[in-house]
Amino acid sequence: MAIDRDAALSWYQRNRARSRALFDMLPGDVYYQKPIDLRHPVVFYDGHLPGFSFNTLVKNGLGRPSIDARLEALFARGIDPHESQAAGDAGARNLWPPRETVRAFVAEADRQVLDAIAHAEIDQPGHPLLDRAEAAFAILEHEAMHQETLLYMWHRLPFEMKRAPAGYRPETGAAPPVQRDTHVPGGPVTLGVDAGARPFSWDNERPALTTFVTDFSIDRHNVTNAAFLEFVEAGGYRNPRLWRAKDWVWVGEHRLEHPLFWERQDGRYFWRGMFEAVLLPPGWPVYVTLAEAAAFAAWRGRRLPTEAQYQRAAYGTPGGEERRFPWGDACADESRGVFDFASWDPRPAGSTPAGASAWGVHDLVGNGWEWTRTPFAPFPGFTPIPSYPEYSADFFDGDHFVMKGASPATARELIRPTFRNWFRPRYPYVYATFRTVADA
Ligand code: AVJ
Ligand code: FE
Secondary structure: OOOOHHHHHHHHHHHHHHHHHHHHOOOHHHOOOOOOOOOOOHHHHHHHHHHHHHHHHHHHHOOOOOOOHHHHHHOOOOOOOOHHHOOOOOOHHHHOOOHHHHHHHHHHHHHHHHHHHHHOOOOOOOOOOOHHHHHHHHHHHHHHHHHHHHHHHHOOOOHHHOOOOOOOOOOOOOOOOOOOEEEEOOEEEEEOOOHHHOOOOOHHHOOOEEEEEOOEEEEOOOOEHHHHHHHHHOOHHHOHHHOOHHHHHHHHHOOOOOOOOEEEEOOEEEEEOOOOEEEOOOOOEOOOOHHHHHHHHHHOOOEOOOHHHHHHHHHOOOOOOOOOEOOEOOOOOOOOOOOOOOOOOOOOOOOOHHHOOOOOOOOOOOOOEEEEEEEOOOOOOOOOOOOOOHHHHOOOOOOOEEEEOOOOOOOHHHOOOOOOEEEOOOOOOOOEEOOOEEEO
C-alpha cells in the first residue's frame, strides 16, 4: 500500500473539521453571496469540497453509483473563471439549492468518502485513477488548497461578518528588517519530480527537470509595505513606463493607486486584515498582484525571479545538494515559516530566521506566496493527471504565472519543493508577495 489508511482518514477528518470551522465563521445570510466577484458564492464551496472528493474517489475512481447526479455536476468545478464570465450571476440564487439540501448531500458524500478510505481498494496498481492511491491524495490536497481559497475570500467580507478567535491580534511588529542583496552562485536546479519519487505529486510537478541558472543576487527579505510605500509615493502608479501594457490598462480602468490590501483614510494607509484594519505595518511583506510586483521591480531596475531562480535561492546549497526545505531536513514547524494557518494575517518579514535558506534568504516558504516571472507551463513529458485532467492543463495559456512557497493559509501538507501555484497577473486577492533579483 502506497497510502496509510489511518493517516488518510485522519487527514480527511482534519480537513473537514477545518473547512467546517471556516464555514461556521460566517453568518447564515452570506451563504448565497459571492465575497469575490470572479468566484462562486459560499454555497458552492460548501458543496464543492465533499462533492469533488465523492466524484473523484468514489464515483470516478471506484465506480460506485451517484448520490444525486444534479448536485454532483453543480458542485463539480468552479475555479478561476474568466474575467468576462464571472461564475454564477448575482441573481442566480435559484440555481443553488437550499442549505438543508446541501447539508444532506455533504453528509452522505462524507460518509461514502470516509467509508472508501477506510475499506475500499483505493490503491490499485495499474488502475488509471487509483494507481498509488492517486485519487485519494488528490482529494486530500484539493480540500487543503481550497481552505486557502476560503480564507482569501472571507478576507474580503465586511469585518462585522467575522468574529476573530479569542485572543487573536495581528502581530504588526516594528521597523522592517534591513534589506540586503544576497549573492547566489549559478548552478543546476531541479524543478519537478518523477512520478514514482513521492507518494503523490500533481501533474504540473512532473516529471523532474534539471535546468541551470547563472549567478544572480536576490533580496534577502520580501519587499515590505515600507519599501512598497516608497514606490507609491514616488508616483509608481502614475508612471506608464514601469508597467506592461495590459497592466497599465488595468491600473487605469480601476484607477489604482495602491495595493488592494491597503486602504487610505485621512491621509494614512491601513492594511485590511482578516478581522480589522491596522495602521500599515511597515515590516510586513506587501501583498500585491504580479503586475504591481513587476512594476516595483522595474522601478528598482531589477526583475522578479524566475521559477528556477526561486528554486535555487530556496533549495540550493553551496555544496551542490538540494534540500528538502529551505532550512534543511527538519520538519516544517512554526519556527520555520508563517504557514499552516499559523496566523490570519502576515507577520513581520524575517520573523522566522530558523527558516532561512542556505544562502540566508528569509521567508521563501511562508508569510505569502512568492511571485515568479515564469509563465505557468508544463515540464517536458507532462501528462494530465487522470483523476483530474483539467487541474493544470486548462491554465497553460500564457496568462497564468507560477507562484512558489506558501502563505499563512497554506496547509503544511502542501509544502514541498515541487509544489506549484499559479494565478493571473492581475488577480489581487491572493496572499502573494515578492522579492526582486538582479543578474550578477
Ligand atoms: C492551484 C490554487 C490555482 O484555486 O484555482 C482548486 C486549485 N483547482 N480546485 C485554484 C484548485 C481546483 C487552484 N490553484
Ligand atoms: Fe476545486
